[in-house]
Amino acid sequence: MLEFKAIMIDKPPDLNFILGQSHFIKTTEDLYEVLVSSVPGIKFGLAFTEASGACKIRCEGNDEALKELASKNSLKLSCGHSFIIFIKEAYPINILNAIKDIPEVCNIYCATANPTEVVIAESPAGRGIMGVIDGLLPKGIEDAADITWRKHLLRKMGYKL
Numbered sequence: 329m330l331e332f333k334a335i336m337i338d339k340p341p342d343l344n345f346i347l348g349q350s351h352f353i354k355t356t357e358d359l360y361e362v363l364v365s366s367v368p369g370i371k372f373g374l375a376f377t378e379a380s381g382a383c384k385i386r387c388e389g390n391d392e393a394l395k396e397l398a399s400k401n402s403l404k405l406s407c408g409h410s411f412i413i414f415i416k417e418a419y420p421i422n423i424l425n426a427i428k429d430i431p432e433v434c435n436i437y438c439a440t441a442n443p444t445e446v447v448i449a450e451s452p453a454g455r456g457i458m459g460v461i462d463g464l465l466p467k468g469i470e471d472a473a474d475i476t477w478r479k480h481l482l483r484k485m486g487y488k489l
Contacts, residue, residue: 331450333450335404335446336445337443338400338401343441345412345415345439346412346427347410347436347444347446348433348434349409349410349434349435350409350433355432355433356388358432359376359411362427370422371390371417372390373387374398375387377405377408379454397414405455407446407448407456408454419485421439440462442462
């Protein structure tokens with residue numbers, strides 16, 4: 329019997345997170361090292377769910393509230409070999425490529441601050457992530473005012489000249 333569920337990520341509205349899949353217990357330490365070495369001053373909490381052995385949720389970070397948030401969401405998902413990282417004082421764009429370069433990272437499902445539902449499948453063997461619903465439905469195609477707003481936002485954030 330296979331059952332599909334959509335599980336909402338619990339987080340403050342403006343907090344960014346990254347959800348991914350990895351395959352080895354050293355994921356926890358490798359993610360920690362990449363995060364602290366990629367962005368000075370980054371605050372984060374991460375959780376990695378083992379899918380074999382002790383099947384524990386391994387948690388690290390340098391911000392206790394973010395570690396707790398990662399642990400809580402990881403337990404709520406309960407999908408083996410998945411990880412979730414909550415970040416402050418940085419954006420996913422600052423760390424995403426470094427995370428993808430970690431040898432044991434297999435997949436990134438999303439990197440967002442949007443409301444997010446994780447679509448999972450559950451069988452007698454366990455749970456797995458099928459995909460995500462990231463954000464809201466589109467409300468139309470951007471017009472000239474929307475283009476101006478987008479370009480201004482990117483410059484305000486320091487991503488464009």
